[in-house]
Amino acid sequence: MKGNRLLLLYALLLTLVGGGLAIWKVAARGYSLVPGKVANEWMVEGRVVFQAKEEPVKVSLALPLHLQDKVVASEAASVGYGFQHERGDDWKAVWTARMRTGKQRIFYRLRVPEEALTVHRFQIGNEGPEAKEPTYTGMTKEAASDLVARVTARSADVSSLMRQLALALITPEGDPEAGVLRRYYEEEAGALWLPKAVKELAGMSGVAAREVYAVRLERDLISHPPIRVVEYVQAGEWVVFDPARPDEIWPEDLAVWSRSDAGLLVVEGGVDSSLTFATAPVRVSKNRNALSGVEPALVSMFNALPLSERSVFRYVVLIPLGVLVVVVFRNLIGLETMGTFMPVLLALAFLEIPMLQALSLFAVVLAVALIFRFQLSRLHLLVVPRVAACVVMVALLMLLTSVLGYRVGFSTSLQLTIFPIIILAWTVERMSLLWEEEGATSALRQIIGSVIVAAAAFGVMESRYVQHLVFTFPELLLVVLALVMLLGRYTGYRLMELRRFREVDELIKSKGA
Amino acid sequence: MSGRLFTTPGTLRRLGVIGLNERNGRFILPENRRKFYERVDSKLATKKLALAGEIPTPALLAILREPSDTRRLWSEIDSERGFVIKPNRGSGGKGVIVVTGREEENFVKGSGAVMPQEEMQWQVSNILGGLYSLGGRRDFALVEERVSTHPKLAALSYQGAPDVRIIVYRGYPVMAMLRVATKKSDGKANLHQGALGLGVDLASGEICHGYSGRQAVSVHPDTGSEILGREVPFWKEALPLAVKAAALTDLGYVGVDLMVDEEKGPLMIEMNARPGLTIQMANGAGLLPRLETVLSREKSVGEESPEEKINFAQETFVVS
Numbered sequence: 001m002k003g004n005r006l007l008l009l010y011a012l013l014l015t016l017v018g019g020g021l022a023i024w025k026v027a028a029r030g031y032s033l034v035p036g037k038v039a040n041e042w043m044v045e046g047r048v049v050f051q052a053k054e055e056p057v058k059v060s061l062a063l064p065l066h067l068q069d070k071v072v073a074s075e076a077a078s079v080g081y082g083f084q085h086e087r088g089d090d091w092k093a094v095w096t097a098r099m100r101t102g103k104q105r106i107f108y109r110l111r112v113p114e115e116a117l118t119v120h121r122f123q124i125g126n127e128g129p130e131a132k133e134p135t136y137t138g139m140t141k142e143a144a145s146d147l148v149a150r151v152t153a154r155s156a157d158v159s160s161l162m163r164q165l166a167l168a169l170i171t172p173e174g175d176p177e178a179g180v181l182r183r184y185y186e187e188e189a190g191a192l193w194l195p196k197a198v199k200e201l202a203g204m205s206g207v208a209a210r211e212v213y214a215v216r217l218e219r220d221l222i223s224h225p226p227i228r229v230v231e232y233v234q235a236g237e238w239v240v241f242d243p244a245r246p247d248e249i250w251p252e253d254l255a256v257w258s259r260s261d262a263g264l265l266v267v268e269g270g271v272d273s274s275l276t277f278a279t280a281p282v283r284v285s286k287n288r289n290a291l292s293g294v295e296p297a298l299v300s301m302f303n304a305l306p307l308s309e310r311s312v313f314r315y316v317v318l319i320p321l322g323v324l325v326v327v328v329f330r331n332l333i334g335l336e337t338m339g340t341f342m343p344v345l346l347a348l349a350f351l352e353i354p355m356l357q358a359l360s361l362f363a364v365v366l367a368v369a370l371i372f373r374f375q376l377s378r379l380h381l382l383v384v385p386r387v388a389a390c391v392v393m394v395a396l397l398m399l400l401t402s403v404l405g406y407r408v409g410f411s412t413s414l415q416l417t418i419f420p421i422i423i424l425a426w427t428v429e430r431m432s433l434l435w436e437e438e439g440a441t442s443a444l445r446q447i448i449g450s451v452i453v454a455a456a457a458f459g460v461m462e463s464r465y466v467q468h469l470v471f472t473f474p475e476l477l478l479v480v481l482a483l484v485m486l487l488g489r490y491t492g493y494r495l496m497e498l499r500r501f502r503e504v505d506e507l508i509k510s511k512g513a
Numbered sequence: 514m515s516g517r518l519f520t521t522p523g524t525l526r527r528l529g530v531i532g533l534n535e536r537n538g539r540f541i542l543p544e545n546r547r548k549f550y551e552r553v554d555s556k557l558a559t560k561k562l563a564l565a566g567e568i569p570t571p572a573l574l575a576i577l578r579e580p581s582d583t584r585r586l587w588s589e590i591d592s593e594r595g596f597v598i599k600p601n602r603g604s605g606g607k608g609v610i611v612v613t614g615r616e617e618e619n620f621v622k623g624s625g626a627v628m629p630q631e632e633m634q635w636q637v638s639n640i641l642g643g644l645y646s647l648g649g650r651r652d653f654a655l656v657e658e659r660v661s662t663h664p665k666l667a668a669l670s671y672q673g674a675p676d677v678r679i680i681v682y683r684g685y686p687v688m689a690m691l692r693v694a695t696k697k698s699d700g701k702a703n704l705h706q707g708a709l710g711l712g713v714d715l716a717s718g719e720i721c722h723g724y725s726g727r728q729a730v731s732v733h734p735d736t737g738s739e740i741l742g743r744e745v746p747f748w749k750e751a752l753p754l755a756v757k758a759a760a761l762t763d764l765g766y767v768g769v770d771l772m773v774d775e776e777k778g779p780l781m782i783e784m785n786a787r788p789g790l791t792i793q794m795a796n797g798a799g800l801l802p803r804l805e806t807v808l809s810r811e812k813s814v815g816e817e818s819p820e821e822k823i824n825f826a827q828e829t830f831v832v833s
Binding site for chain 1: 517518519520521522524525528530532533534535537538539607631632635638639642643644645649705727728729794
């Protein structure tokens with residue numbers, strides 16, 4: 001059949017281009033097929049955003065002085081600015097322009113070996129560190145001295161003292177002094193109260209301490225603002241410590257960025273400035289090239305994008321895999337699902353919320369929504385308002401569960417972003433319609449089918465190996481396309497049909513009799 | 514009952530059973546062009562075709578487009594004979610309301626239940642709101658005259674009215690089955706809910722095989738009477754009617770649903786561009802050999818007249 005030959009031709013072409021490019025990347029450029037166990041290097045990208053006021057602009061970003069000589073590669077990205085590094089006592093990236101208007105975006109990227117990045121003990125420089133006595137008055141002063149005395153009695157050395165201080169402040173229940181101090185500092189410094197409190201109380205106990213900016217090292221490509229941590233002196237060195245996580249000596253995912261007193265970011269000629277960081281581990285390949293612009297964009301598509309823009313594409317690139325799973329389950333296995341895209345959306349939601357919790361949330365919301373629907377049906381409402389009422393109820397339920405979950409302690413792992421909520425509400429709407437239209441059995445069959453397929457798609461999409469393959473070799477998606485097209489011609493039996501027709505040879509025999 | 518969990522593709526192949534992938538890929542996709550689907554998806558479109566093509570079909574009594582039109586059911590339509598309300602774009606019997614008469618200020622449904630006018634209004638507005646239509650599109654309701662089922666067929670069915678489905682492929686009738694409601698299926702002719710699927714021999718109109726709930730049946734589960742061997746009345750008119758109706762749609766693979774009225778004979782009720790696979794279970798025979806036979810017949814003799822096609826089918830597609 002002519003159609004068949006054309007299909008085979010397309011499929012072959014797609015496979016050759018996709019697979020060929022991937023193979024070339026591995027053979028000629030040394031890209032790895034396997035995700036490296038440990039990232040030896042990290043790419044840290046700072047993003048400065050502000051509104052320019054039609055004036056001369058000067059942006060100074062403090063850079064990690066201790067990394068100045070360890071940087072493998074660096075890049076300053078901006079359009080229309082002059083750039084230079086300022087070295088000396090401080091290390092800064094400085095951008096200048098005569099006049100700018102509107103929203104401005106500036107990037108600075110560093111590539112640094114991991115060991116250098118996560119250092120948390122530093123030589124004491126010229127500044128002779130002194131423990132500074134904070135200036136408290138009245139009740140606060142009393143509370144502080146009480147707390148300090150208590151904590152000193154409980155600790156054996158400087159680092160345990162710091163730890164006890166942080167612990168006391170974080171959980172002030174049953175400790176009225178800590179409560180007083182916490183309130184005092186929250187008024188002084190708002191959300192950044194903890195590092196400041198720890199620093200000053202340390203000073204009161206005779207420990208020299210200061211605040212320092214750090215960057216969180218994550219793999220999720222989401223931009224975060226820098227966080228404040230504390231540096232204190234112990235045994236002749238500066239030791240960095242995160243008071244929010246006192247039980248960890250040094251959380252492995254933090255990198256000290258800057259202790260510049262002049263400020264992390266100074267923007268002249270602009271307002272509403274903000275600084276965020278995005279990070280990504282870098283697998284070192286045979287050909288160590290610079291961050292971007294050296295490889296042709298086609299070959300390393302991702303590297304050409306700023307880090308903070310990559311996170312969207314993470315999902316986009318996984319979707320074809322999810323769809324392939326759906327096709328396999330529907331056409332080869334024969335499971336019914338509610339729509340082709342629905343299981344993929346569910347799988348994407350699972351990538352954000354852990355699957356077990358997502359499913360239980362889902363089941364609870366669905367069950368309550370259906371009960372609600374039965375009540376509604378007694379009211380004889382028209383179709384569209386009925387469905388709308390269900391959706392409103394889903395939103396309320398979600399609100400309730402997230403509040404309850406927080407109380408119960410679920411909160412650390414259950415982060416409900418808007419995306420899964422929308423998917424859930426939509427699923428409930430379709431499900432309740434389906435329930436009415438086709439009856440309970442059919443609706444349940446389809447929903448269970450959708451969940452099974454979504455779980456399978458999720459399994460594929462969250463695998464580190466698969467993610468590495470698809471992010472490093474996005475051209476493999478052409479091969480996925482070829483597969484999906486070939487499956488479109490599969491006219492064999494579905495697995496579920498082998499089950500549905502399982503009595504068939506008896507049926508046909510029985511006639512003869 | 515073998516109690517096995519799965520059968521093998523080999524067995525199904527040997528018996529000529531066709532699966533969904535093959536039905537869709539080899540038959541529906543090439544034979545049924547998307548633009549003609551409207552003719553069978555909209556019952557009104559089907560009716561208009563039938564009237565133009567002089568095909569007997571139940572009379573259309575009214576079209577309800579607004580919830581307020583529901584009043585006409587009471588004022589305009591003679592409920593003595595009863596009527597049937599159907600969503601224009603519904604499928605599989607969903608949303609169908611059968612009214613057999615009136616009692617005081619209420620309607621009486623086919624099951625005997627009483628339905629107040631308010632509830633009728635609500636049901637109709639459900640239809641209008643697109644509950645039963647594909648994609649939730651707004652729809653309208655058709656009111657048809659009720660078919661008075663031939664007593665021979667009524668005797669087989671528990672409430673409800675049996676219908677005959679005939680699959681017509683490229684103008685050749687290839688297989689037929691009678692769908693009959695039982696107590697278990699609650700008066701609905703839904704095979705997945707316990708109704709009986711009875712294979713009908715194309716030549717004689719005799720019931721040659723019975724199927725329900727994954728088993729062969731030869732005796733009606735509710736009445737206990739023998740089913741095999743009974744004839745479908747007016748069978749001689751049924752096949753030509755089906756073939757003629759199918760031709761009007763320009764769809765090459767189509768399922769034609771008929772009901773047999775005791776006086777008027779077979780009436781075309783609706784048609785389906787994606788007829789299901791259970792007809793094979795009802796007949797105890799696979800569709801594939803018959804479909805392929807049609808293809809090779811066409812190759813050897815070219816295009817025949819409808820009568821010749823029917824004759825060929827009746828001679829060749831014998832359930833042995």
